[in-house]
Structure formats: C-alpha cells, structure tokens
Amino acid sequence: MSTGGKLMNNDIEMPDLMIYAMASEIKNFETVLHGVSSPLPVLAMSVARKTHAPDMAYISGAEGVDPEVDRVYPSSFDARMNRNAVGYFGLHEAFDLAQRGELNVMFLGAAQIDRYGNTNLSVIGDIDQPKVQLPGGAASAFLMPITPKVVIWITRHSKRVFVDEVDFVTGQGYNNRAEAYKKNELVVISSLGVMNFKNSDRVMQIQSYHPGHTLDEIKENTGFDLLVAPDVAETPAPSKEVIDLIHNVDTDGVRWTEFR
Amino acid sequence: MKKVLTSLDEAARLVRDGDLVTTGGATFHRAPMEFVRELVRQGKKNLSLVDREPAMDFDLLIGAGCVAKIRAGMLAFEGLGLAPNFRKKSEAREIITKEGACQPIIAGFRAAAMGLPSLPVKGMLGSDLLDISEEIGGYKQVEDPFTGEKMIAVRAIQPDLAVIHVQKADEYGNVRIEGPVYEDVIKAKAAKTVVVTAEELIPNSEFRKMPEATTLPHFIVDAVVEAPKGAYPCSCFNYYDVDYDHIKEYLRVAAKGQLKGYLDKYVYWGKTDE
Numbered sequence: 001m002s003t004g005g006k007l008m009n010n011d012i013e014m015p016d017l018m019i020y021a022m023a024s025e026i027k028n029f030e031t032v033l034h035g036v037s038s039p040l041p042v043l044a045m046s047v048a049r050k051t052h053a054p055d056m057a058y059i060s061g062a063e064g065v066d067p068e069v070d071r072v073y074p075s076s077f078d079a080r081m082n083r084n085a086v087g088y089f090g091l092h093e094a095f096d097l098a099q100r101g102e103l104n105v106m107f108l109g110a111a112q113i114d115r116y117g118n119t120n121l122s123v124i125g126d127i128d129q130p131k132v133q134l135p136g137g138a139a140s141a142f143l144m145p146i147t148p149k150v151v152i153w154i155t156r157h158s159k160r161v162f163v164d165e166v167d168f169v170t171g172q173g174y175n176n177r178a179e180a181y182k183k184n185e186l187v188v189i190s191s192l193g194v195m196n197f198k199n200s201d202r203v204m205q206i207q208s209y210h211p212g213h214t215l216d217e218i219k220e221n222t223g224f225d226l227l228v229a230p231d232v233a234e235t236p237a238p239s240k241e242v243i244d245l246i247h248n249v250d251t252d253g254v255r256w257t258e259f260r
Numbered sequence: 261m262k263k264v265l266t267s268l269d270e271a272a273r274l275v276r277d278g279d280l281v282t283t284g285g286a287t288f289h290r291a292p293m294e295f296v297r298e299l300v301r302q303g304k305k306n307l308s309l310v311d312r313e314p315a316m317d318f319d320l321l322i323g324a325g326c327v328a329k330i331r332a333g334m335l336a337f338e339g340l341g342l343a344p345n346f347r348k349k350s351e352a353r354e355i356i357t358k359e360g361a362c363q364p365i366i367a368g369f370r371a372a373a374m375g376l377p378s379l380p381v382k383g384m385l386g387s388d389l390l391d392i393s394e395e396i397g398g399y400k401q402v403e404d405p406f407t408g409e410k411m412i413a414v415r416a417i418q419p420d421l422a423v424i425h426v427q428k429a430d431e432y433g434n435v436r437i438e439g440p441v442y443e444d445v446i447k448a449k450a451a452k453t454v455v456v457t458a459e460e461l462i463p464n465s466e467f468r469k470m471p472e473a474t475t476l477p478h479f480i481v482d483a484v485v486e487a488p489k490g491a492y493p494c495s496c497f498n499y500y501d502v503d504y505d506h507i508k509e510y511l512r513v514a515a516k517g518q519l520k521g522y523l524d525k526y527v528y529w530g531k532t533d534e
Contacts (some may be wrong), residue, residue: 039339073354078501092363133357137387138331139361140361142363142384169387
C-alpha cells in the first residue's frame with residue numbers, strides 16, 4: 001500500500017480527511033445507502049454510525065442492513081461486509097425508498113462535474129463516438145434529483161474533473177432539474193475542499209478548504225469560476241479516534257484505491 | 261412437477277444467437293460464470309446483454325466476441341478497474357452500448373415480471389440518458405393520470421433468457437438463494453426462459469421442510485444444472501468468496517490484449533481446436 005505517502009502537510013492522510021467530511025454529512029436517524037465501487041462511502045457510513053449517528057439506518061450495496069463492517073474489500077458488494085446485519089434490503093427496495101422520499105443520503109461518484117453539479121460517468125467525447133467509454137452512472141440519473149442529499153466524492157480535484165461543461169449529463173445538476181427537486185442538497189467533497197450550491201443561483205461554491213490547502217489552489221484547479229461561501233472555513237480535521245476507526249476497519253488500505 | 265435437471269451443454273443450447281440475455285447476481289457476486297464460459301465454448305454470437313450492474317460475466321462474453329449490444333447501469337470491475345473488453349469494443353464501436361440506470365433497468369424487468377408493457381419511475385428527467393434511451397424506445401416521458409406528475413415510463417424488458425447461479429436447487433427447479441438475492445427473482449419472472457445453475461442439488465423433501473426459504477418455485481424455472489463452483493472466480497455466498505487475484509490476472513491479460521491465452525486456460529482448458 002502506498003500509505004507511506006502523506007498527501008497533506010499536516011500529517012492527516014487525504015482518505016481520512018475525505019471520509020470524515022463525508023461522514024459529517026450524515027445526521028443521526030437518517031437512512032443512508034452506498035452503491036458500487038464505494039470504499040470511501042462504506043467507511044464514512046461506518047464512522048458516522050460509530051460516532052455522531054448511532055441511530056442511522058445503514059443500507060449496504062450488498063443489501064445488508066446495519067452491518068458491522070470489520071474489513072473493506074475491493075468490491076463494495078462483497079457480502080463479507082454484511083457481517084452481523086439485522087436483515088436484507090434489496091437495492092431495488094432502497095430505490096423504491098428513494099422514490100417515496102425516505103432515503104435521506106446517497107453517495108455518488110463523477111468523472112466530470114460542472115458548476116451546476118451536472119455529473120458525467122458515461123463517456124468522454126461524443127456519446128456516439130466516445131473517446132473514452134466510462135463505466136456508466138449506475139443510479140446517478142435516478143437518485144441525483146430525487147434524493148434529499150447527494151454527496152459526490154472526487155479523489156482528484158483537477159480541471160479535468162471540474163469542467164466548464166460536462167461531455168454528457170449523466171446525473172442532473174440544478175439547471176437540469178424540475179423545480180420540485182431544486183430544494184434537494186448536493187455536496188461535493190474533493191481532495192481539496194468541500195463545495196455546495198447554497199446560493200440563489202444554485203452554482204458551485206467553496207464551503208471549506210482542506211487543512212494544508214487554500215481557496216486559490218481550489219480555484220486554480222477548477223475549470224470554471226467558483227463562488228465562495230460567506231462563511232467559508234477550513235474543513236474540520238478528523239480526531240485520532242476517527243482516524244483509528246478508519247484504519248482499524250480498512251486494514252488492507254482499500255481506501256487508497258482511488259488515490260493511486 | 262416436471263423434472264428439469266439437465267447438462268450445462270444442453271442448458272446453454274437454450275440460448276440462440278441474437279437473444280436478449282440477463283444474468284443473476286451483481287458485479288462479482290453469484291455471477292453465472294460457468295454458464296458464461298459454456299456460452300463462449302458454444303461460440304454464441306450477437307447476444308444482447310442487459311443488467312443493472314454486471315462485471316466480469318459481461319466483459320468475458322464481450323471479449324470472446326459473443327456480444328452485439330449492451331444495456332447496463334454500470335459495467336466496471338469496481339475498485340479493480342474499468343471493464344477492459346467493454347471499454348475497448350465500445351470505443352471501437354464493435355458493440356453498441358446503451359447505458360441505462362439502475363432503477364429503470366429494474367423497472368423494465370419488473371414490468372415484464374408483472375405482465376405490464378411499461379412501468380414509470382421517478383428521477384431521470386434532465387439526464388442525457390433519456391435521449392439515448394428514447395432512440396431504442398426504452399423510455400418515454402409520461403404524466404401520471406391522477407396527479408399529473410411527470411415521470412419516465414420504462415418499457416418492459418423481457419429477456420429471452422435469464423441465467424441465475426444459486427446455492428441450492430432440486431431436480432424440479434425449486435430454488436433456494438442464500439444471502440443477498442439482488443433482482444434475481446424479478447429477472448426470473450421477467451424472462452421467457454430461466455436457467456438455474458446450482459452449487460448443490462438437494463432433495464425436494466428439503467424444500468418441503470422449509471418452504472419459506474424457497475426463493476423461486478419450480479414452475480418459474482425451465483432448466484437446472486448442477487454446477488459446483490459455478491460462479492468462480494466470483495463469489496457464491498456461504499460457499500466461497502471472490503478470487504480477487506484471479507480477476508486481477510484477467511484484467512492484466514485483457515489489458516495486454518492477451519485474452520486468448522486466458523480463454524485457452526480457463527474456458528477451453530487447452531482443448532480449443534481453432
């Protein structure tokens with residue numbers, strides 16, 4: 001594992017910082033789902049439940065409810081992560097829950113994202129002649145508009161990801177949503193900071209910059225003009241307790257996969 | 261009850277070139293890999309494949325030249341990487357890729373399972389995925405007749421054949437799935453023909469002792485094949501875990517364009533006469 005390389009200058013490793021920021025988006029008593037290819041969401045949900053959200057409902061992509069995750073695997077559907085679950089709840093049932101408005105938080109990825117929060121996981125280039133065939137958006141197009149809070153995690157904050165215009169709208173940003181869904185929250189947690197859309201234009205703004213990083217650095221690595229929240233601040237760093245929780249569960253360092 | 265126990269060879273012959281096929285499980289879990297390998301051995305052509313989140317089962321069929329069309333919510337190897345053959349052949353336009361999204365694909369299966377022509381879903385509006393799906397007649401915007409809510413109607417997806425790998429079955433086609441079921445029950449009800457490959461055959465009397473544990477009753481299933489290790493290198497809950505090293509080896513050889521060597525070793529067992 002490349003865990004020797006500290007990505008930040010104050011000794012907190014980037015995955016730990018991002019996982020903690022993601023966990024902080026979960027409130028107690030909320031119902032939360034993670035999907036495929038999601039080691040960071042798995043760890044964030046696990047941390048949230050062991051710290052500030054003990055009563056959250058945890059639905060794993062492997063269909064386990066409230067499992068006690070004691071190891072993370074390359075597949076987020078690995079049923080070993082259903083250890084001690086109280087029951088099973090199928091992904092299709094979780095999607096029904098989302099249609100009823102009862103799934104509170106979902107974590108999704110993005111290969112590209114623009115100022116309105118449109119995400120692309122489909123193709124780089126033209127859909128009929130793709131330069132790069134991406135894996136596909138999975139539940140993005142379904143869940144992005146209708147879920148009260150969607151957290152997008154991006155492990156490489158760069159102009160290649162934060163683009164002026166996405167090549168393809170897989171998941172809907174605020175300019176592509178019906179009025180009823182504009183109230184739903186979108187949060188972007190990257191390797192440099194936390195962004196949201198809490199302004200009248202519903203465009204991306206910096207809410208916090210990670211320790212060791214600056215507003216300018218975030219702006220320089222973004223392909224469009226970012227607003228800055230009036231109450232912008234430094235992203236809270238995880239405590240030693242939280243870091244230990246992460247490291248004790250993910251002994252294999254699967255959290256580093258997306259950073260390599 | 262009719263006995264439907266058959267051989268892998270016979271069961272795979274139920275798949276005809278050009279068929280629409282779906283597979284049970286999700287990503288690396290309970291994928292019907294032995295059946296997939298048999299499809300490769302039988303040299304199937306022009307298959308259309310549909311699933312919510314497939315992985316190696318679809319990629320192997322694509323790499324072996326069995327596939328013309330893909331419809332999936334996501335096709336990747338999770339944390340291990342992109343799906344190499346899917347990516348290569350989709351970029352070369354050797355296969356047609358029509359990306360769907362998880363819930364609409366499930367809704368298509370559900371509609372077929374319920375005997376309905378379509379089923380509406382929320383979300384989706386505003387995504388470019390609607391444009392590409394409208395081309396193949398998969399989605400249409402509709403208004404709910406009671407509330408006027410705008411939704412997306414998903415056309416029923418009725419696979420010609422669903423193949424599902426399970427833990428236990430009997431010779432009549434009664435099936436017991438252990439652990440996560442995924443959409444396997446929905447897919448089985450949706451498909452015209454259902455093939456089950458099972459780790460283990462158990463007596464019919466075992467099903468009668470605990471009928472609530474029966475996932476699929478016999479009349480849904482058309483063929484049962486005994487296939488121990490039938491999901492390998494993917495996992496089969498309660499039987500074996502994913503062999504991540506094997507999957508990494510597949511990715512390595514596929515990346516080097518050396519899939520033939522992999523097929524010779526693991527699919528044809530060195531018996532290829534090509």
